[in-house]
Amino acid sequence: MITKRIIPCLDVKDGKVVKGIQFKNHQVVGSILDLAEKYSNDGADELVFYDISASTKGSIVEKNWISKIADVVNIPFCVAGGIKSVEDARQILNLGADKISINTPAIDNPDLIYDLSNEFGSQCVVIGMDVKYIGDQAFIFAKTGSEKTSHSTNLNAKDWLIRVQELGAGEVVVNAMGNDGVKSGYSIELLNSLEDICSIPMIASGGAGGPRDFVNVFEKTNVDGTLAASIFHRNEYSIKEIKESLKANSINIRI
């Protein structure tokens, strides 16, 4: 059976990997290629690159680093940030990315999901959902790359998840914004509330602080993989350590 995936997430800003806390105060943590190669060698199952400078400025991602990543890693990787059209996506896939992930442009133009899936296959099309509870309702947020532009939409997380699947999305990354960078664990409640309406792979994001959080999310939810950033970037835990801990808890992973 298919293994659970551990996916380091690299937020890219102006060509460097950065990490903020709840989308603010970004600090440079390293070079894109060094980290990509290191994580690939450490046993990452996949990599995600979010160009957080792109989607808020309205420009397409700076693309030259994508083909360089394709030259140094031979595991799949996904690129997100400012992809607004089939042509934007084609360029990124042709540079060597395996998937593209869209968030705000999908909210602005849901038909883009259908067009991308039709053109490249659903396995290429990842929808990023930035979710925050307002009261007891989970809402989708847009333009989350910067504190100034981040705002709630009137989309309920469940309704949006149903919609993106109908339009042909092949995977969804559920990012619990309240948990991002604070290392309090993944949002089990949110993930479980979405699970029974999700028939495509679901990836948990936001809140990983240590091995226990990974074990917890795989034991208590049915997610297919987890995204994590700071704990890897700051060398608090290696991917190997996380995987060994998962294996010790009988979670099916690739070691």
Added chain:
Amino acid sequence: MTVAIVDCGGANLRSVQRAIELRDQKAIITRNKSDISKASFVILPGVGSAKSVMNSLESNELIEIIKNLTKPVLGICIGMHVLFDRSEEHDTKCMEIISGDIKKFDSMLNLKIPQMGWNKVSFLLENTKKLDNYYYFANSYYSQIYENTLASAEYGHPFAAAVQKDNFIGCQFHPEKSSSAGIEFLDYFLSIN
């Protein structure tokens, strides 16, 4: 020795080329008949749909050429699907090199579709057992276990992870994205003569 990677219109040909180059082989991306005839190995990479790949092969008049090749040919993912008789994906007639049909994973089995990630692959023949490993998959359609199965994996039920008939090999996984396991599989392909 040159490896011809057939440009079927899909994205991400570069990753396949790069993986071959890592093995110190020359790899060209082409849709030219004479390049394909002259190459020592031919790869049909696969991103897109069975229909788009078949349309591309047809419009470049490559179908008869590929069917008649006697050198090693590797179809990856959709490139494997088009070796079969038919694919359920847009009900596409394929090249009929390997008998059997490509089906869609059944959502009634409570499976997430597409299958996405690393799955354990078991090779069936003694001389290929050393290739047993985790490989990267991203597919909604699959081949059942037919007589030409070279390796199997499980997703709700067993399916063909790799197939071989004479000089034609197909793999459902993406060796170019499967880390060191994928490189070893490509070595196996490149060692066939």
